[in-house]
Amino acid sequence: xxxxxxxxxxxxxxxxxxxxxxxxxxxxxxxxxxxxxxxxxxxxxxxxxxxxxxxxxxxxxxxxxxxxxxxxxxxxxxxxxxxxxxxxxxxxxxxxxxxxxxxxxxxxxxxxxxxxxxxxxxxxxxxxxxxxxxxxxxxxxxxxxxxxxxxxxxxxxxxxxxxxxxxxxxxxxxxxxxxxxxxxxxxxxxxxxxxxxxxxxxxxxxxxxxxxxxxxxxxxxxxxxxxxxxxxxxxxxxxxxxxxxxxxxxxxxxxxxxxxxxxxxxxxxxxxxxxxxxxxxxxxxxxxxxxxxxxxxxxxxxxxxxxxxxxxxxxxxxxxxxxxxxxxxxxxxxxxxxxxxxxxxxxxxxxxxxxxxxxxxxxxxxxxxxxxxxxxxxxxxxxxxxxxxxxxxxxxxxxxxxxxxxxxxxxxxxxxxxxxxxxxxxxxxxxxxxxxxxxxxxxxxxxxxxxxxxxxxxxxxxxxxxxxxxxxxxxxxxxxxxxxxxxxxxxxxxxxxxxxxxxxxxxxxxxxxxxxxxxxxxxxxxxxxxxxxxxxxxxxxxxxxxxxxxxxxxxxxxxxxxxxxxxxxxxxxxxxxx
Amino acid sequence: xxxxxxxxxxxxxxxxxxxxxxxxxxxxxxxxxxxxxxxxxxxxxxxxxxxxxxxxxxxxxxxxxxxxxxxxxxxxxxxxxxxxxxxxxxxxxxxxxxxxxxxxxxxxxxx
Numbered sequence: 001x002x003x004x005x006x007x008x009x010x011x012x013x014x015x016x017x018x019x020x021x022x023x024x025x026x027x028x029x030x031x032x033x034x035x036x037x038x039x040x041x042x043x044x045x046x047x048x049x050x051x052x053x054x055x056x057x058x059x060x061x062x063x064x065x066x067x068x069x070x071x072x073x074x075x076x077x078x079x080x081x082x083x084x085x086x087x088x089x090x091x092x093x094x095x096x097x098x099x100x101x102x103x104x105x106x107x108x109x110x111x112x113x114x115x116x117x118x119x120x121x122x123x124x125x126x127x128x129x130x131x132x133x134x135x136x137x138x139x140x141x142x143x144x145x146x147x148x149x150x151x152x153x154x155x156x157x158x159x160x161x162x163x164x165x166x167x168x169x170x171x172x173x174x175x176x177x178x179x180x181x182x183x184x185x186x187x188x189x190x191x192x193x194x195x196x197x198x199x200x201x202x203x204x205x206x207x208x209x210x211x212x213x214x215x216x217x218x219x220x221x222x223x224x225x226x227x228x229x230x231x232x233x234x235x236x237x238x239x240x241x242x243x244x245x246x247x248x249x250x251x252x253x254x255x256x257x258x259x260x261x262x263x264x265x266x267x268x269x270x271x272x273x274x275x276x277x278x279x280x281x282x283x284x285x286x287x288x289x290x291x292x293x294x295x296x297x298x299x300x301x302x303x304x305x306x307x308x309x310x311x312x313x314x315x316x317x318x319x320x321x322x323x324x325x326x327x328x329x330x331x332x333x334x335x336x337x338x339x340x341x342x343x344x345x346x347x348x349x350x351x352x353x354x355x356x357x358x359x360x361x362x363x364x365x366x367x368x369x370x371x372x373x374x375x376x377x378x379x380x381x382x383x384x385x386x387x388x389x390x391x392x393x394x395x396x397x398x399x400x401x402x403x404x405x406x407x408x409x410x411x412x413x414x415x416x417x418x419x420x421x422x423x424x425x426x427x428x429x430x431x432x433x434x435x436x437x438x439x440x441x442x443x444x445x446x447x448x449x450x451x452x453x454x455x456x457x458x459x460x461x462x463x464x465x466x467x468x469x470x471x472x473x474x475x476x477x478x479x480x481x482x483x484x485x486x487x488x489x490x491x492x493x494x495x496x497x498x499x500x501x502x503x504x505x506x507x508x509x510x511x512x513x514x515x516x517x518x519x520x521x522x523x524x525x526x527x528x529x530x531x532x533x534x535x536x537x538x539x540x541x542x543x544x545x546x547x548x549x550x551x552x553x554x555x556x557x558x559x560x561x562x563x564x565x566x567x568x569x570x571x572x573x574x575x576x577x578x
Numbered sequence: 579x580x581x582x583x584x585x586x587x588x589x590x591x592x593x594x595x596x597x598x599x600x601x602x603x604x605x606x607x608x609x610x611x612x613x614x615x616x617x618x619x620x621x622x623x624x625x626x627x628x629x630x631x632x633x634x635x636x637x638x639x640x641x642x643x644x645x646x647x648x649x650x651x652x653x654x655x656x657x658x659x660x661x662x663x664x665x666x667x668x669x670x671x672x673x674x675x676x677x678x679x680x681x682x683x684x685x686x687x688x689x
Contacts, residue, residue: 460597460601486665489597489599490632533669533670539637540637553665
């Protein structure tokens with residue numbers, strides 16, 4: 001064997017140009033704190049879920065206050081756990097936790113059957129199930145190809161945007177009036193202006209400053225309830241959350257709904273972490289399921305902890321992923337800042353209430369803004385792959401199913417409550433449809449195919465169709481297929497011209513998501529792949545100048561190249577990292 | 579492979595369409611030889627419609643360039659697609675073959 005191989009360089013994550021601070025960067029303290037505050041302002045809107053549960057459980061005001069405080073502590077731990085760069089838990093990404101709608105249905109059922117104790121026990125169970133599911137993430141690589149990850153990212157944006165539009169268009173019982181629209185327009189305008197034309201801290205904190213502006217307009221317009229202000233002044237300045245109401249119970253009847261919620265949470269966390277990972281790495285080509293598995297484990301542990309501390313189930317926040325992309329700050333240091341602020345809010349109830357008073361048009365405008373940035377990521381990820389008929393259907397049907405879940409919520413409400421967490425969320429619904437179709441369409445799809453080439457009449461168009469057809473069937477990246485197609489063309493021509501092949505050249509293409517390989521087998525002289533480019537004089541005057549140039553081009557076009565003789569068969573192989 | 583020919587002042591502009599492979603390179607070679615023999619000393623090759631260039635085509639471009647330089651003229655390439663540009667970058671013959679972004683830039687360089 002003739003070792004004739006080139007190794008590509010190591011692949012370190014590279015910060016995209018639109019990010020001011022990457023995951024590993026440490027921004028100045030002002031940027032960290034303003035950004036952390038920005039996330040906290042967005043995330044506290046979801047405290048409505050535990051409030052619904054305590055109301056349903058007829059909990060006292062004191063218990064409700066404690067549930068909110070413990071929720072803050074859970075979110076603080078979850079956000080920091082998720083950001084841990086080393087160790088078995090955490091993705092190392094800025095992906096804060098939030099109270100999740102996925103657990104609303106099963107938790108309400110649990111509260112009705114056995115109060116907060118049953119909700120807590122079953123949430124603990126759900127979190128443990130998610131943590132267990134996270135251990136299998138890295139084995140599911142074939143189920144989440146990048147184009148499906150793109151659909152999932154797009155669905156994150158759509159789901160998030162719809163939350164925003166619901167806050168804008170149906171903000172409670174009353175029809176939105178001019179005051180509502182004035183606040184929404186102020187929030188949106190300030191955010192957009194700072195995001196597009198702002199610089200430095202103004203740009204990275206545009207959502208926070210937009211919210212502050214919206215809030216400032218909402219107060220004189222009377223959109224922040226007067227009663228709420230009175231309640232605020234009655235709260236103690238500092239308060240330790242209580243533990244005397246902590247109880248847990250378990251019911252076999254609720255195993256299935258909580259298992260489904262755990263599955264939905266797993267899918268959602270995986271999808272959101274994929275999006276976060278993509279936004280943080282300019283060279284992203286596919287989800288790193290090892291890392292995402294560690295992130296989902298952090299999410300499961302946090303949910304289990306929320307059950308342990310008798311609060312509501314949590315998940316990675318979709319709005320936060322959009323905020324990272326829009327603000328240009330992906331530093332995990334911000335996660336530590338968020339954790340600090342959450343922890344502080346747990347002991348200062350008045351401050352926490354100030355956040356929960358956020359008017360609906362402010363929330364709506366902010367969510368719509370954060371969705372825009374995610375949409376771009378989804379479209380780019382889908383477009384990076386070549387799609388054949390099967391993959392086109394996976395992308396199309398998954399996307400449409402997700403949209404259907406948003407467009408026809410009444411249909412989902414008529415289905416059994418057990419499966420509502422799966423079908424009620426556009427993200428979970430679309431991801432599930434994509435998973436299933438992708439698995440089904442793998443049937444009969446070969447990962448290795450061969451084309452016979454007649455060296456005396458090379459059909460260049462046929463080689464092109466073969467390479468592009470296989471690339472589409474495999475969902476390979478367009479750029480890798482283009483390079484592989486060049487290799488196939490140039491190799492066939494050079495072997496035919498200079499290697500005196502006897503019989504046909506067997507061209508094989510194979511793909512395993514990490515590598516696209518093009519290989520030619522033929523009988524004849526071995527094709528040389530020189531390391532050094534011939535000089536212009538050698539190319540022009542040496543008998544084998546053009547052939548050596550071809551070999552040089554072939555070698556350097558691929559990430560790994562080899563040309564070996566096995567018995568009387570020559571095997572020329574080019575590998576393209578994918 | 580089809581090659582369109584245009585004249586812009588004293589620059590002959592050749593615009594090949596498709597692949598310059600082992601078959602296409604014959605037409606390309608003939609055209610270059612004809613242009614040089616007819617006295618053209620400045621040739622611009624617009625590669626915007628070219629999807630593939632093999633080593634033989636690059637050799638022809640080098641040969642033509644050298645011939646034209648000896649006649650006090652020159653050869654330039656313009657409007658390379660990203661894929662073809664990547665090939666030329668990989669080959670590293672930028673010092674010998676002039677590459678321009680646009681046709682106007684190519685004509686200006688040859689003047």
